[in-house]
Amino acid sequence: MSSETSTPSTGKPRVAVVFGGRSSEHAISVVTAGAVLRAIDRTKYDVLPIGITADGRWALTSADPDRMAIADRKLPSVDDLAESADGAVLLPVDPGSREVVYTEPGNVPKALGDVDVVFPMLHGPYGEDGTLQGLLELSGVPYVGSGVLASAVGMDKEYMKRVFTSFGLPVGPxxxxxxxxxxxxxxxxxxxxxxxxxxxxxxxxxxxxxxxxxxxxxxxxxxxxxxxxxxxxxxxxxxxxxxxLLRGREIECGVLEFEDGPRASVPAEIPPVTAHDFYDFEAKYIDSASGMVPAPLTEEQTARVQELAVRAFEAVSCEGLVRADFFLLDSGEFVINEINTMPGFTPISMYPRMWQESGVSYPELVDRLLQAALRRSTGLR
Missing domain, CATH: 3.30.1490.20 (ATP-grasp fold, A domain)
Incomplete structure (x- = not known):
């Protein structure tokens, strides 16, 4: 067992970075977690990397970010990073305990020590949709990001749009x-x-x-x-x-929870991609199509999209972070397309790039999210 998985005695908060998962976004979650593991300040936090395989097993993994990147168009997976083919990590079932346990067939379970906060770097179903958040609530472990309801609404495009409409936010047909x-x-x-x-x-x-x-x-x-x-x-x-089809420009805006409430980043623009029909998976992650940060908008347009992004964050009762995606129509009206309650954190992802341009570096962004989670307690939100 590596030193990363030993019980820490440093007194620093212990962060379990959880990634992978059962959704089709498994590989992107691994890439995202690699970037976060690279950025976490190890002088301030102890880290426990936990990967969830595509079939749902929680595994101890390598914490080497270089093994978690897209290389030669090959996507990474938790199975390639797991320290054991059949070992499993178990979260506490008692809210009064935060001790994580590691089991292997035929061996005595090993205590890995307490976890103070979970950074769930999962995208899509079984991770970003409120299911993992519910498990962490039952376990009594604080975590980064939105709670059960906001995560579920943010995952379901239908109910997300229904909530936006009820709060007076403009949506497309x-x-x-x-x-x-x-x-x-x-x-x-x-x-x-x-x-x-x-x-x-x-x-x-x-x-x-x-x-x-x-x-x-x-x-x-x-x-x-x-x-x-x-x-x-x-x-x-x-x-x-x-x-x-909404004819106009694709604009994104990040929202981050500060001590005094949510704030919006400078917006970004996703330019038309010539090699693809639209901004699809290949364009985003394989061909690395890049957006413009900040977006070339007027001061009034920037203020408007920032206002709408924060309103969307609050309408869905989000916490921690959100990336809000908009269309700026040819008529000059902004229409919100969707929010992402756990947006991509890969090195090329728009959310950290927008905050970098707004004066919040990548390591500071990770630290702010962890500190916000540590300030909150679990339970009904």
């Missing part, structure tokens, strides 16, 4: 196809989408309602490509959402 609708009567479900396209125009974007990193998204130009797009989205989530 959308239609939802629930699992039973497509299973029971695909012709009727298909007609809903066709009618939506007739009202708002082709092309439309067919998306999984609860996924991220642009997985499962298809730009559909006409009826001929619709069924394949629906099946692709449903391979990631049985509920899908259909959105109209």
């Amino acid at each position: 959308y239609e939802v196809i629930r699992p039973q609708e497509w299973d029971r009567d695909p012709a009727a479900a298909r007609k809903k989408i066709v009618d939506f396209a007739a009202d708002h125009g082709w092309p439309v974007f067919v998306k999984p309602a609860r996924a991220g990193s642009s997985f499962g998204i298809t730009k559909v130009d006409d009826l001929a490509g619709l069924d394949a797009a629906v099946e692709e989205a449903r391979s990631h989530d049985p509920k899908i959402i259909v959105e109209s």
Whole structure:
């Protein structure tokens, strides 16, 4: 067992960085965690890296960030980083204890010491959607980021938009196809989408309602490509959402929790990508398409998108951090597309780049998030 997993006696807060997971965003979570592990101040925190394999096993892993990066277009995985093929990490089940235990078949369980705070670097279902947050609430361990409800709402594009609308935030046109609708009567479900396209125009974007990193998204130009797009989205989530094409500029804005409340970063702009139909997974992570930070906006436009980003953060009752994504329409109106309650932290990710430009360095950003989590207690929020 490595020195990283021994019980610390330094008196420093112990951070469990949890990453990987069962979603299609497993590899991006590993990359994100590698960047965070590189940035955490080891003079201030002790670190325990815990990876969740694609089949859900919690494993002790290497803490070497170099092994957690995308190399030669190959995506990393927790299985490649795990110290044992069958060892498992167990969180405390007693809220009065924060001791983490490591078990291997045929061996006596080993105590790894207490964990003071969890940094859950998971994206997508089974990590960013409130499930892990609920587990940590039951365990009584503080964690970085939003609570159960905000995480669940932030993962579900339908209910996110419903919350935004109820708080007066502008959203674009959308239609939802629930699992039973497509299973029971695909012709009727298909007609809903066709009618939506007739009202708002082709092309439309067919998306999984609860996924991220642009997985499962298809730009559909006409009826001929619709069924394949629906099946692709449903391979990631049985509920899908259909959105109209909004003509304008893609603008992002980060929100970070400070001691006196949430603040917005300078915004960024995602320019049109020429090698892809839209800003998809390949463009983001493989070809490393880069945004402009700060976005070339007027002072009034910057102030408006920052205001909307903070309002979205507060509407969903978020904590810690959020990246809010907008369209600046040709009409001059901002429309919010979605928020991400655990945005990417890879070296090329927009969230840390926006805060870097706003005067908060990457290590300071990580430290602020950990300190905010340590100030909070678990329980109903």
